[in-house]
Amino acid sequence: MSRSLGGAAVVGIGRSPFVRSSGRTTLSMAAQAAREALADCGLTAADVDGFTCYSTGDSAGPSQVAHAIGVDDLGWSLSVLGGGNIVTSTVAGAATAVLSGQAEVVVVYRVLGAQTRYGRALERVEVDGEGQFAGPHGYLVPPQWFAMFCRRHQYEYGSTAADLGAIAVQERDHAVRNPHAVARSPITLDDYLNSRWISEPFRLFDCCYEIDGAVAIVVTSAERAADLPHRPVHLLGAADSNRFGGSVDQWDDLSCMYSRDTAPRLWSRTGLQPADIDVACMYDCFTFTVMATFEDFGFCAKGEVGDYFRAGRATYGGDVVVNPHGGLLSEGYIHGLNHHYEAVLQLRGDAGDRQVSGAETALVTSGAGPFGGALVYGTVAP
Amino acid sequence: MTTTHEQSPAVRADPLSLPPQPVPDAVTAPFWAALAEGRLAMCRCGDCGLWLQPPLERCRRCAGPTRFADVAGTGTVYSFIVQHRATVPGYLDDLPYVVALVELDEQTGLRLPARIVGIDPAEVRCGLRVRAEFTELPGGDFTVAVFRPVDGP
Numbered sequence: 001m002s003r004s005l006g007g008a009a010v011v012g013i014g015r016s017p018f019v020r021s022s023g024r025t026t027l028s029m030a031a032q033a034a035r036e037a038l039a040d041c042g043l044t045a046a047d048v049d050g051f052t053c054y055s056t057g058d059s060a061g062p063s064q065v066a067h068a069i070g071v072d073d074l075g076w077s078l079s080v081l082g083g084g085n086i087v088t089s090t091v092a093g094a095a096t097a098v099l100s101g102q103a104e105v106v107v108v109y110r111v112l113g114a115q116t117r118y119g120r121a122l123e124r125v126e127v128d129g130e131g132q133f134a135g136p137h138g139y140l141v142p143p144q145w146f147a148m149f150c151r152r153h154q155y156e157y158g159s160t161a162a163d164l165g166a167i168a169v170q171e172r173d174h175a176v177r178n179p180h181a182v183a184r185s186p187i188t189l190d191d192y193l194n195s196r197w198i199s200e201p202f203r204l205f206d207c208c209y210e211i212d213g214a215v216a217i218v219v220t221s222a223e224r225a226a227d228l229p230h231r232p233v234h235l236l237g238a239a240d241s242n243r244f245g246g247s248v249d250q251w252d253d254l255s256c257m258y259s260r261d262t263a264p265r266l267w268s269r270t271g272l273q274p275a276d277i278d279v280a281c282m283y284d285c286f287t288f289t290v291m292a293t294f295e296d297f298g299f300c301a302k303g304e305v306g307d308y309f310r311a312g313r314a315t316y317g318g319d320v321v322v323n324p325h326g327g328l329l330s331e332g333y334i335h336g337l338n339h340h341y342e343a344v345l346q347l348r349g350d351a352g353d354r355q356v357s358g359a360e361t362a363l364v365t366s367g368a369g370p371f372g373g374a375l376v377y378g379t380v381a382p
Numbered sequence: 383m384t385t386t387h388e389q390s391p392a393v394r395a396d397p398l399s400l401p402p403q404p405v406p407d408a409v410t411a412p413f414w415a416a417l418a419e420g421r422l423a424m425c426r427c428g429d430c431g432l433w434l435q436p437p438l439e440r441c442r443r444c445a446g447p448t449r450f451a452d453v454a455g456t457g458t459v460y461s462f463i464v465q466h467r468a469t470v471p472g473y474l475d476d477l478p479y480v481v482a483l484v485e486l487d488e489q490t491g492l493r494l495p496a497r498i499v500g501i502d503p504a505e506v507r508c509g510l511r512v513r514a515e516f517t518e519l520p521g522g523d524f525t526v527a528v529f530r531p532v533d534g535p
Binding site: 119120121122123124125126127128129130131132133134135136137138139140141143144147148149151152155196197198199200201202245247249250252254 | 398401402403404405406407410413435436460461462463464465466467468469470471472473478479481483491493494495496497507508509519524526528
């Protein structure tokens with residue numbers, strides 16, 4: 001366990017309302033989530049000496065948010081450029097800051113406002129960087145990239161629309177019991193199959209629900225956590241993988257994702273395996289992201305995810321509960337930090353109607369395509 | 383990475399109608415210059431011969447100097463999508479249109495994203511053999527390579 005993150009814990013969680021259109025600034029929403037996370041663990045702004053967030057240059061920064069909630073002198077501030085791919089590194093980075101003594105109490109947040117909608121780029125006039133090769137062909141946004149992955153998986157392994165639908169339907173079923181979710185009306189497989197094409201083979205219900213909102217979590221040492229009100233949720237280990245410079249077009253095997261390389265690294269660092277996981281918050285920008293990463297993490301063989309979900313193995317009473325909150329598909333897209341919120345809630349035993357009975361370990365994945373990471377939380381320190 | 387610029391009214395009466403225009407840089411400019419001459423050229427290491435996409439100033443394997451070299455323009459559809467919704471500007475009259483990752487014959491894994499033309503979208507398959515042809519990019523000064531199915535290997 002020499003390379004685990006043992007000794008760090010998440011002690012507080014907070015969030016703003018998740019809505020389609022808030023009319024609020026990113027600073028307002030991030031400050032609300034940070035205040036709520038601190039109140040949740042009985043701390044105040046005076047206790048906080050670290051702040052970090054990840055973004056694609058679209059949000060208020062750590063020093064602004066810290067100032068807005070009353071932190072006068074921030075000792076550690078780190079703004080990370082990235083999206084779903086960088087969530088694990090950001091949370092693990094906060095834990096590392098705590099373990100190395102750079103900070104004692106760190107707030108990690110992600111906020112998304114109206115200016116950020118990744119699924120469309122209708123205002124785009126010019127493209128530079130790698131996008132200059134794709135954009136002129138009308139190929140520029142994530143639903144297109146991961147539909148490209150999905151098609152290759154269908155070609156190699158015979159996965160089907162019904163397999164993707166099984167994921168979409170079940171995540172929505174879970175969201176029905178989550179009052180914070182933006183999409184809570186149950187859907188059937190027929191609803192899924194009849195939803196409109198976006199980027200074939202993706203339909204509307206393959207795509208996450210982009211919204212406004214913020215999530216914040218508070219990371220501190222296990223020692224400090226022992227004096228705080230909630231049962232601490234310990235970080236057991238984390239791993240990332242980044243290949244091909246993040247190029248979705250050049251990534252060598254579109255039937256799998258970063259998780260091909262992250263998974264063995266994570267299981268090795270934690271000494272755990274899929275059978276040890278009670279709750280899996282799988283990053284689900286799209287249904288296919290769940291399919292590819294679920295296979296890569298070893299929950300089932302290639303091409304078997306549809307059967308796995310249809311057999312009830314990915315829900316209550318099965319092998320592992322996947323996205324009990326409804327995920328990015330149905331709770332809403334807060335770029336994967338809402339998965340961390342849900343994992344903490346479940347491991348505390350505070351998830352109410354959707355509590356996974358006896359949950360002691362949670363896998364939280366982040367990212368898609370050529371880069372991403374994953375982290376395991378547990379109720380017992382490693 | 384991508385950028386958004388102020389719309390130039392002279393060029394862009396209706397921004398939705400035109401696809402995003404490329405912004406060549408010091409490394410990618412020869413790619414676009416070759417297309418303007420009706421050639422498809424890709425970045426290649428002058429020392430070890432590795433093809434590099436996206437292009438680099440120096441080879442990522444041996445750090446040798448790179449140059450652009452013509453490719454045959456033939457390849458295979460590695461994967462593809464059929465775009466039904468207007469999520470990116472341009473080609474709105476062509477919906478649904480097909481975009482593929484074309485794996486070029488020169489090197490395993492050397493791919494270009496490109497529109498596939500001359501075939502019913504429902505007929506496109508992974509493994510389809512295709513050949514580049516050149517067409518003006520609507521709205522600007524650029525030529526792009528699109529791909530059309532060919533018979534045989």
